[in-house]
Each structure stands twice: as structure tokens, then as C-alpha cells.
Amino acid sequence: MSAAGGVWVYAERRGDAFRSVSLEILGRAREVADTLGERLVALTAGSGEGPARELARFGADEVVAVDHPLLVRYDTHLYTSLVEREVRAGGPSVLLLGATRDGQDLAGRLAVRLRTGLTAHVTSLEVDPQRRLVGWVPGFGGGIEAGIVCPDRKPSIITVRPGVFPLPSPRPARGEVRMVRPTLPANAFGSHRVAFDPKGEGVDLTRSEVLVIGGRGTDGDFVPLQRLAQCLGGEVGATRVATDSGWVDRERMIGQTGVVTRPKVAVVLGASGAVQFTVGIEKAGFVIAVNRDPDAPIFESADLGLVGDLAPIVDRVVKELGEP
Numbered sequence: 216m217s218a219a220g221g222v223w224v225y226a227e228r229r230g231d232a233f234r235s236v237s238l239e240i241l242g243r244a245r246e247v248a249d250t251l252g253e254r255l256v257a258l259t260a261g262s263g264e265g266p267a268r269e270l271a272r273f274g275a276d277e278v279v280a281v282d283h284p285l286l287v288r289y290d291t292h293l294y295t296s297l298v299e300r301e302v303r304a305g306g307p308s309v310l311l312l313g314a315t316r317d318g319q320d321l322a323g324r325l326a327v328r329l330r331t332g333l334t335a336h337v338t339s340l341e342v343d344p345q346r347r348l349v350g351w352v353p354g355f356g357g358g359i360e361a362g363i364v365c366p367d368r369k370p371s372i373i374t375v376r377p378g379v380f381p382l383p384s385p386r387p388a389r390g391e392v393r394m395v396r397p398t399l400p401a402n403a404f405g406s407h408r409v410a411f412d413p414k415g416e417g418v419d420l421t422r423s424e425v426l427v428i429g430g431r432g433t434d435g436d437f438v439p440l441q442r443l444a445q446c447l448g449g450e451v452g453a454t455r456v457a458t459d460s461g462w463v464d465r466e467r468m469i470g471q472t473g474v475v476t477r478p479k480v481a482v483v484l485g486a487s488g489a490v491q492f493t494v495g496i497e498k499a500g501f502v503i504a505v506n507r508d509p510d511a512p513i514f515e516s517a518d519l520g521l522v523g524d525l526a527p528i529v530d531r532v533v534k535e536l537g538e539p
């Protein structure tokens with residue numbers, strides 16, 4: 216590995232757009248790079264040049280964009296090899312990725328290939344007095360926070376949870392954009408798609424202004440919640456019990472191991488209010504909770520609480536608002 220240094224952010228693409236967590240990380244990484252006196256590089260991979268130019272508006276000194284038609288969607292082996300090649304050539308001191316499904320997949324493989332450390336799912340980043348980047352991770356159900364450094368190996372690979380840093384506003388581009396166009400054989404794509412189920416694909420709950428969130432109390436019936444979300448122009452989210460039970464796609468899990476959200480309104484239905492869940496809605500503007508247990512802890516996090524069975528309440532609200 217070269218000793219070039221630099222703070223690198225892997226910016227994950229979804230078609231022509233970037234995952235908001237990647238842009239959130241870029242905003243914080245700009246501050247980290249300035250504190251360390253290092254360059255900030257945004258590395259991305261995909262098909263088409265336009266999005267790479269857009270990325271240059273988020274504070275990076277340089278954008279490295281690996282571009283090939285075969286990169287139109289994520290492929291574990293192909294993406295790992297191409298990103299590894301750029302990281303080896305650039306020799307960053309830090310590589311930050313979003314803790315998304317693909318980001319976690321890529322980060323783990325890169326850490327093994329580069330024989331370096333991986334700090335997963337951090338909720339904050341800080342430069343310590345020894346000028347090392349510390350990733351903070353909640354542990355033991357939120358009871359402690361562990362600060363993790365990777366002092367002996369480079370790059371220090373860190374995945375960051377979506378929603379923990381604010382989304383920066385785009386600015387006039389400051390850095391150069393370097394396009395990398397690899398030559399790939401037509402069969403380079405390592406996996407073969409046998410079916411495509413769009414359920415849950417592409418949802419980004421961190422951008423939703425209204426969330427209708429269901430827990431175990433829904434008993435698995437999320438149809439009324441979807442109707443309510445549609446009436447309110449929002450999205451459906453879920454507690455871990457609901458995603459672990461397979462009632463809702465895992466991408467919609469809110470909380471410590473899921474997504475940290477900042478909606479204007481969160482409607483929480485049939486969730487007890489475990490701290491691992493409520494950290495995911497504590498930045499919400501207004502929280503409405505429905506639970507049949509008047510002592511449920513969720514009421515401590517709610518601005519408005521309704522004690523009762525969620526089904527007739529949701530039904531009535533949907534009727535009042537007018538069926539979507």
C-alpha cells in the first residue's frame with residue numbers, strides 16, 4: 216500500500232443518484248480531513264459520468280469515478296476488485312462507507328483483502344489528540360459507547376450508520392473528477408439475476424418527512440399502515456421484531472441497528488418503545504404513539520399518546536383522511 220494518505224469516502228450509487236448516507240459522510244469527512252490536514256477523496260463506481268460530476272459538489276478535493284456499463288448495479292466480486300484496486304493505488308489513511316447492505320458487504324471484503332481493521336456501524340467520528348480517527352459504536356443495547364481506532368494498519372475502514380450526520384447542501388464543485396474506465400470481459404459480472412423483487416429496494420427512510428412505524432402489536436398486518444402512510448404521503452417503517460419476523464423488509468428497520476431517521480412526524484403503532492428502537496426516532500419533529508398498554512415506555516418518547524387497540528384507530532384515521 217502506498218503512503219499517500221487522505222480521507223476517502225466510498226459514495227454508493229443507486230442508479231444516477233447517491234445514497235444519502237454517502238453524502239452525509241462526505242459532509243463530516245470534509246471536517247475530519249481539514250482537522251487532519253489531509254485531502255478528501257470521493258470514490259464511486261457505476262455506469263455513466265454525470266453522477267460523478269454531481270458528487271464533486273459535496274466537498275471532495277477529488278472524485279475518482281470507476282465507470283463501466285457492467286457496473287450498473289452492485290456485484291460483490293466485481294465491485295470489491297475495482298474498489299480494492301483504486302484504494303491500493305491511492306493509499307488512503309481512512310476509508311469510510313455507508314452501513315448499507317452493499318456498503319457492509321464491500322467493507323468486510325475490503326478489510327480482509329487489505330489486511331486491515333474494520334469498525335462497523337459507527338454513530339459518530341472524532342479525531343483524538345494523537346490525530347487518529349475514532350469511530351464511536353454503541354454497545355450492550357446502548358448502555359455504553361466504545362471508541363475504536365485502527366492504529367497499526369491502513370486504511371482504517373469504517374462504516375457509518377445512515378442518518379447520524381446531517382445531509383450537506385451541494386456547493387460549487389471544488390475538486391477534479393478523474394474517470395477510471397476499466398476493461399472488463401463481458402462475463403465479469405460474478406452473479407446472475409434469476410428474479411427481481413423490487414419490494415424494499417431503494418427506500419430511503421432518512422428522507423421521509425412522515426413515517427408510519429409498526430411493531431409487534433400489528434401482529435404482522437401492515438396493510439392498514441401502508442394505507443395510512445399513503446394518506447399522509449409518508450413511508451412505512453418497522454421495529455426489529457417486525458423485520459425479524461419477515462413482515463417488512465429489513466431496510467425499513469428503525470433504530471440502533473437500523474436507520475436513524477429525522478421525519479417531521481412519526482406515527483408509532485404497537486411498539487413498546489425499547490431504547491434500541493427510540494434512538495431511531497429521537498430526532499423526529501413530532502411523535503404520535505398508539506399502544507394498548509398505558510404504561511408502555513413509548514409514551515415517554517411521544518408528543519401525543521393514544522391508549523388503545525391500533526387496528527380500529529388506524530382504520531378510523533384512514534377513513535377520516537379519505538382512502539388513498
Ligand SMILES: Cc1cc2nc3c(=O)[nH]c(=O)nc-3n(C[C@H](O)[C@H](O)[C@H](O)COP(=O)(O)OP(=O)(O)OC[C@H]3O[C@@H](n4cnc5c(N)ncnc54)[C@H](O)[C@@H]3O)c2cc1C
Pocket residue numbers: 355356429430431432433453454455456457468469470471472473474484485486487488489490491492505506507508511523524525526
Ligand atoms: C443490540 C440490540 C440492538 C437492537 N436494535 C434494534 C433496532 O435497531 N430497532 C428495533 O426496533 N429494535 C432493536 N432491538 C430490539 C429491541 O430491544 C426491542 O426488542 C424491539 O424494538 C421491540 O419491538 P416491538 O416494540 O415491536 O415489540 P414489543 O417490545 O414486543 O412491543 C410490542 C408492543 O405492542 C403493544 N401492542 C400489542 N398489541 C397491540 C395492539 N393491538 N394495539 C396497540 N398496541 C399493541 C404492546 O403493548 C407492546 O408495548 C435491538 C436489541 C438489541 C439487544
